[in-house]
Amino acid sequence: MINFYSFTEEDINKKILLALKIAFFSILNLMVFNFVYTNANILNTFEDEIISLASNYNFFTSLNFDARPLIPKNYGVGLTSGPLSAIGGVLGWGLSKSFLVARVSNFYYVFLLQIIFSYFLAKQYKLNLKNLIIFSSIQILLVPWWIGSLYSIGEVASTIIFVNSLFLFSKNKNLSLILFGSCVIYGKFLLILPFTAFYISNLFMSKLDQKKIISVFKDFLIFTVPFFIWYALIILKSGLNNFLLYINEFVGFIFYYEDSGFESARQFSLNLILNQIQESEVPDWSSASLLRICIVPILFGMIVYRNKEQIHHKFEVKIIPILFSVYSTYLWFWLLSPTKYIRHTKHFTIIIIFILFYSLIAEAVNSDFDKLIITSIISLFFSDIVLILIFNILIYSLFFIKLNKKTKNFMMNILFSGFLILNLGIGLNESNTKERVDLNFPACADGLTLEKCFSSYLYYDIYTGEKK
Numbered sequence: 001m002i003n004f005y006s007f008t009e010e011d012i013n014k015k016i017l018l019a020l021k022i023a024f025f026s027i028l029n030l031m032v033f034n035f036v037y038t039n040a041n042i043l044n045t046f047e048d049e050i051i052s053l054a055s056n057y058n059f060f061t062s063l064n065f066d067a068r069p070l071i072p073k074n075y076g077v078g079l080t081s082g083p084l085s086a087i088g089g090v091l092g093w094g095l096s097k098s099f100l101v102a103r104v105s106n107f108y109y110v111f112l113l114q115i116i117f118s119y120f121l122a123k124q125y126k127l128n129l130k131n132l133i134i135f136s137s138i139q140i141l142l143v144p145w146w147i148g149s150l151y152s153i154g155e156v157a158s159t160i161i162f163v164n165s166l167f168l169f170s171k172n173k174n175l176s177l178i179l180f181g182s183c184v185i186y187g188k189f190l191l192i193l194p195f196t197a198f199y200i201s202n203l204f205m206s207k208l209d210q211k212k213i214i215s216v217f218k219d220f221l222i223f224t225v226p227f228f229i230w231y232a233l234i235i236l237k238s239g240l241n242n243f244l245l246y247i248n249e250f251v252g253f254i255f256y257y258e259d260s261g262f263e264s265a266r267q268f269s270l271n272l273i274l275n276q277i278q279e280s281e282v283p284d285w286s287s288a289s290l291l292r293i294c295i296v297p298i299l300f301g302m303i304v305y306r307n308k309e310q311i312h313h314k315f316e317v318k319i320i321p322i323l324f325s326v327y328s329t330y331l332w333f334w335l336l337s338p339t340k341y342i343r344h345t346k347h348f349t350i351i352i353i354f355i356l357f358y359s360l361i362a363e364a365v366n367s368d369f370d371k372l373i374i375t376s377i378i379s380l381f382f383s384d385i386v387l388i389l390i391f392n393i394l395i396y397s398l399f400f401i402k403l404n405k406k407t408k409n410f411m412m413n414i415l416f417s418g419f420l421i422l423n424l425g426i427g428l429n430e431s432n433t434k435e436r437v438d439l440n441f442p443a444c445a446d447g448l449t450l451e452k453c454f455s456s457y458l459y460y461d462i463y464t465g466e467k468k
Contacts, residue, residue, distance in 0.1 A: 024417050025134050031424045032137045038431040040103035040150050045437070045457050048081070049151040053093055053102060054448035055079045056086040056152070061094075064237055067449055075234045075246060077253045082186040084161065085154030088112075093448075099439040103150040110149045110157050111137050117164035121358070124171045125315060131361045138420055139357055141427075142381040143350050144293060145343045155346040158187025163351045166198065166325070167358070170316040174222055181226040189254075190329070190347055197328035202321040259344075261336030273335055280340035288385045293345050297330045299377050300352045307365045314364035326351050353381060372399050375416055382423045383430075391419045 047070075055067040060083065064074050071078040088109020092102040118132035140146055140156065149156040161183040169176040184191045199219075206212060235243045255262045264272060277283075285293075301323050304311060308319035329347040337344060356374050358364070365371050372395060379391045394415055398408065444453035460467050 021130055021134060024421075028134070028421060028424070029137060031421065031428060032141065035141065035424055035428045035431065036107045036150070037104055038428060039147060040100055040107075041436045041439070042431055042434045043103070043147060043150060043437065045099075045439075045459060046151050047458060048153050049099075050448060050454060050457050051079065052081040052086050052152040052154075053089055053099075056081075056083050057090050057093055057448060059083050060087075060090050063233060065233075069451075070449065070454060073242075073246075074238050075242075077246065077249045080188065081152070081154035082158075082188070084183060084186040085157050085188075086152035087157075089152035097445045099441065099444075102152065106152045107140075107149045110140060110160065113157060114140065114160055114164075117160070121164065121167055124168070125362065127358075127362050135357055135361070138424070139353055141424065142353055142378070144289060144345055144381070148343050148346065153343070154188040155343055156350065158183040158191055159347055159350040160354075161187065162191050162194065162347075163354045166322060166351075167315055167317060169202075173219070177219055177222040178225060181223040185226050185230050188347070190344070193328050193332060194325040194347060194351070198321045198325035201324040202318055205318055205320060259337065259339055261332055261338070264336040264338055268335075276338050276340065277334075280338070281342065282340050285342070286385070288380075288383070288388065289342065291385075291388075292380045293342070293349065294334075296377060296380050297326060297348060297352060299373075299380075300356065301327070303365075303370060303373055303377065304355065304359070307359070307370060310366050311359060311364045314362050315358070322351075322355070349381075353378065369399070372396070372412075375412075379419070382419070383427050384423070387419070387423055387426065391415070 051067045051070050054070065055065050058064045058066045065076075065079060065083075066074045067076075067079060068074070086106060089102040089106035091109070092098070092105025095101070114136040115133055118129060118136055121127055122129035122132055140149065140160075143156065146156065148154075161179055165176045165179040165183070168179070180191075180195050184195060203212070203216065231243065234246055238246075254260050264276070282290075304319055305323065311317065311319055326348045333340065333344055333348070356378050360371060360374055365374065375395060376392055379388055379395075382388050382391065395412065398411055398415065401408075403411075441453065441456050443450070443456045447453060455461075
């Protein structure tokens with residue numbers, strides 16, 4: 001488990017510790033499955049879900065990235081969740097023709113993705129693989145609007161690839177660059193912002209000479225390999241003229257589409273920011289959501305900067321570029337994004353949650369008190385503000401009580417593990433009180449883009465926009 005104090009595995013009998021880990025993992029993942037399955041049953045139909053499933057199912061079966069007539073054109077710029085977002089959903093749909101199975105399958109695809117990265121990180125940095133796997137599922141479920149993974153939309157899967165690529169950058173730069181390029185073009189294009197911030201700041205922290213300039217050019221070529229493969233598919237499937245039209249529309253999509261934030265940048269002012277916040281969904285957020293999306297990134301920056309040398313020593317990553325990466329999307333969200341949908345915050349909250357867990361598991365912090373602060377910050381992603389308060393009162397009280405380190409460490413681990421399960425249990429209980437949605441759409445068995453399918457699935461008429 002996570003060691004808040006040193007040499008825990010030497011202090012506790014290894015067989016007892018292994019039994020505790022197996023018990024925790026078993027209980028946790030039994031509850032995870034129930035939680036995921038229940039949420040898959042209660043989530044309403046969502047336009048982005050059928051668009052993502054339709055386009056990606058067509059892609060994996062015929063290499064046509066097509067959701068017409070929901071989104072015009074093969075490889076249309078309106079298809080913003082690429083193939084990496086929906087592999088599990090496509091597999092689940094292909095085997096069952098069930099939206100419920102597709103939703104659950106896509107969550108477990110994301111879970112498997114994280115386990116694969118856990119294996120590589122454990123191997124590269126000599127980390128405890130069991131600990132990484134134990135917390136893989138819970139890390140995903142702590143993310144605000146994690147349900148995007150059920151809907152097969154791109155933020156969760158692509159950002160998980162992105163954050164793990166940060167840790168692979170120093171060990172296998174070429175692989176990391178390929179992964180960065182892939183999560184941008186095959187996942188969510190918004191990730192180009194944190195990648196650019198990370199790469200440029202990392203570059204400026206190194207000595208810039210002729211060799212470095214040649215290296216930058218080489219890095220750019222490697223990073224763009226996934227782009228060229230994607231563009232080759234567009235030309236193959238729709239022709240050169242349609243590809244040129246795609247590029248033109250894509251540039252327009254970035255610079256003129258409301259959600260991109262470029263229009264906000266052109267008219268930037270304090271009044272504009274305040275008006276956008278007031279007119280967005282932010283006023284409807286809970287106090288817990290505001291805390292973790294507005295305040296947590298600041299606390300995260302303070303604690304990792306304080307431990308930057310220790311983290312660099314353990315992971316061979318520079319903390320300043322990672323902070324630039326996080327704050328690029330954090331500032332984009334609060335200053336430029338006009339809609340401020342909570343699902344867009346995953347591009348920085350996932351990075352924050354995963355780095356905090358990695359820092360604890362790898363013992364990459366300077367002191368026991370810093371470990372306590374990191375645990376406290378992680379707790380701010382609990383679903384209930386009362387639960388957050390109780391947990392923090394208990395862990396800080398325990399920390400300052402005069403007990404030996406072995407006892408404190410054991411009790412702290414029990415508290416942390418217990419509250420992770422309790423948080424999941426509360427969420428499961430709340431989900432069980434909600435009405436289940438009918439996800440049985442027989443008309444979709446013949447094709448997700450058939451009119452009879454999307455007409456029965458969507459809550460509005462696609463041609464008039466009127467609610468049914």
